[in-house]
Amino acid sequence: SQQGEEDPQALSIQEGENATMNCSYKTSINNLQWYRQNSGRGLVHLILIRSNEREKHSGRLRVTLDTSKKSSSLLITASRAADTASYFCAKLTYHNAGNMLTFGGGTRLMVKP
Amino acid sequence: EAQVTQNPRYLITVTGKKLTVTCSQNMNHEYMSWYRQDPGLGLRQIYYSMNVEVTDKGDVPEGYKVSRKEKRNFPLILESPSPNQTSLYFCASSIGGVSYNEQFFGPGTRLTVL
Numbered sequence: 001s002q003q004g005e006e007d008p009q010a011l012s013i014q015e016g017e018n019a020t021m022n023c024s025y026k027t028s029i030n031n032l033q034w035y036r037q038n039s040g041r042g043l044v045h046l047i048l049i050r051s052n053e054r055e056k057h058s059g060r061l062r063v064t065l066d067t068s069k070k071s072s073s074l075l076i077t078a079s080r081a082a083d084t085a086s087y088f089c090a091k092l093t094y095h096n097a098g099n100m101l102t103f104g105g106g107t108r109l110m111v112k113p
Numbered sequence: 114e115a116q117v118t119q120n121p122r123y124l125i126t127v128t129g130k131k132l133t134v135t136c137s138q139n140m141n142h143e144y145m146s147w148y149r150q151d152p153g154l155g156l157r158q159i160y161y162s163m164n165v166e167v168t169d170k171g172d173v174p175e176g177y178k179v180s181r182k183e184k185r186n187f188p189l190i191l192e193s194p195s196p197n198q199t200s201l202y203f204c205a206s207s208i209g210g211v212s213y214n215e216q217f218f219g220p221g222t223r224l225t226v227l
Contacts, residue, residue, distance in 0.1 A: 033215065033216075035216075035218075040201070040221065040223075041220060041221065042117075042203055042218035042219055042220045042221055043156075043203070043205075043216070043218045044218070045215045045216060045217070048215060088155060088156065090156075090216075100158055100161065100171060100172075101146070101158065101205075101216060102158065102172070103148075103155045103156040103157070104155055105153065105154065105155040106155055
C-alpha cells in the first residue's frame with residue numbers, strides 16, 4: 001500500500017520559477033524523505049525531515065512538514081532545466097522487526113529553458 | 114567509491130525460469146531493501162533486511178525470495194517468474210537503526226518476463 005500521494009502528478013514550469021510539490025500520508029511517521037529520480041535511473045536522496053521538525057532547508061530546497069495535516073511540501077526555488085526529474089516523498093514507519101520506507105507515486109517536474 | 118551495485122542491469126526471461134538479481138553495497142550498511150517500480154504505482158517495497166539473517170516482507174513480497182547471508186549482499190530471487198513481475202527493480206541500503214535513514218539506491222534492473 002502506498003502511504004501517501006504526491007500532488008500534482010505532473011508540473012511544468014519555466015526556468016527561474018519556483019516549483020512546489022505536496023505529499024500527504026495516512027499514518028504516523030518517524031520521518032519523511034524526499035528523493036529525486038532522473039528518467040529510469042536510481043533515486044537520489046535530497047532531504048530528510050523528522051517528525052518533530054517543521055521546516056528544513058538545503059540549498060534551493062525547502063521542505064515543510066505538518067504532522068497535524070499529515071502533509072509535507074517540497075519547494076524548489078529558482079528552478080533550472082537540470083531540475084527536470086521525478087520527485088518522490090517517502091515515509092519512514094515502524095514495521096514488524098524493523099522499519100519501512102513507503103513511497104508515494106511521485107511528481108514529474110519539467111522545467112523549460 | 115561508495116555505491117550500491119545491481120546485476121544484471123537488463124534481463125529478458127521467460128515464464129517459470131528461475132532467476133536471481135544480485136545487489137551489493139560497499140558502505141557496511143546494516144539495512145538493505147528491494148523495491149519495484151511500475152508506472153503510476155511509484156516504488157513499492159518487496160523485502161527488507163535489518164541485518165545479516167534478518168529479513169522481513171514489505172508491501173509486495175509474493176513471488177519473491179531474499180537472503181542475507183553476508184552484510185554486503187542481498188540477492189532477490191524469483192523462483193518462477195511471471196509476466197506480472199515485469200518491472201524496474203531497485204536495491205537500496207542505509208546505515209540502519211530505527212530512524213534517520215537516508216537510502217542509497219542502486220542503478221536499477223529492468224526485468225521483462227515473457
